[in-house]
Amino acid sequence: xxxxxxxEALSWIGxxxxxxxxxxxxxxxxxxxxxxxxxxxKYLKGDEAxxxxxxxxxxxxxxxxxxxxxxxxxxxxxxxxxxxxVMAGGVRFEFHKKVKPKEVLVFEKKLSDITEKQGKTGPLIxxxxxxxxxxxxxxxxxxxxxxxxxx
Amino acid sequence: MLNFREIAVGQALPEREFTATNVSLFCxxxxxxxxxxxxxxxxxxTEVEKHPKIVIDGPLQGDWLSQIVVNWVxxxxxxxxxxxxNRRASYLGETLKSGGKVLKVDQKTGLIEVELFxxxxxxxxxxxxxxxxRFSI
Numbered sequence: 001x002x003x004x005x006x007x008e009a010l011s012w013i014g015x016x017x018x019x020x021x022x023x024x025x026x027x028x029x030x031x032x033x034x035x036x037x038x039x040x041x042k043y044l045k046g047d048e049a050x051x052x053x054x055x056x057x058x059x060x061x062x063x064x065x066x067x068x069x070x071x072x073x074x075x076x077x078x079x080x081x082x083x084x085x086v087m088a089g090g091v092r093f094e095f096h097k098k099v100k101p102k103e104v105l106v107f108e109k110k111l112s113d114i115t116e117k118q119g120k121t122g123p124l125i126x127x128x129x130x131x132x133x134x135x136x137x138x139x140x141x142x143x144x145x146x147x148x149x150x151x
Numbered sequence: 152m153l154n155f156r157e158i159a160v161g162q163a164l165p166e167r168e169f170t171a172t173n174v175s176l177f178c179x180x181x182x183x184x185x186x187x188x189x190x191x192x193x194x195x196x197t198e199v200e201k202h203p204k205i206v207i208d209g210p211l212q213g214d215w216l217s218q219i220v221v222n223w224v225x226x227x228x229x230x231x232x233x234x235x236x237n238r239r240a241s242y243l244g245e246t247l248k249s250g251g252k253v254l255k256v257d258q259k260t261g262l263i264e265v266e267l268f269x270x271x272x273x274x275x276x277x278x279x280x281x282x283x284x285r286f287s288i
Binding site: 028031032034035036037038039040050051052055056057059061067069070071072073085086087088089090091092093094095098147 | 169175178179181182183184185186187188189192195199200208209210211213214215217218221222225229230231232233234235236237240278
């Protein structure tokens, strides 16, 4: 290991963003379903959200001038690390409730882990976020552990 | 209609092929509001981020994996858990095949565990995954 992750960076583990409320829109479900080549009618008609729809729902939307050279918005909950190129890692979901149009969901994102690994072409840093999604009444909809890989 | 009592360990799930295009990747990234240039700007992708071609989104490949399960069970079961990891990048022009098989069947609880895969044209698994579904019994 190259000790790329400093103690200061590790101190970010456990930090979280303020909760964000997002209303689920039928046309957003339909666009997602068409672009991902869903086959089930309930998804194509927007009656219910496909399981992975939620993964894109909580993406941050910022003014165009705030997007970086790579096109991405400034990353939240990201400490200063020496590797800058971001790749999607993986995701683990636990589903508690199906998502339907007009529901208002409350997302909370927490930085849950930072780990350095050695890849085939060099060092990698894995950052894991726990994103919880609940109804406004506090009922759990899903828990999502999302990994980003810096290379 | 899928019958829980007829599902056996080792049973293969129906496979499906996906070939992303410039248009489908544009629509997908617009739908999820992902402006990362590696999914639409070839010059930036190859010269700055050093990928050989436009990159197929990792979460899109995750969706293709999830579809293997939800399309298989239809309305007969609910998806409880799902995970995947992007082990190998995939690029525009590749055809990826998704599939899986049953790992575990619990006759008492109605729970079924499956493993999932997404393979490239060389047969390499680009994204493995797994899922747990529950049938009403």
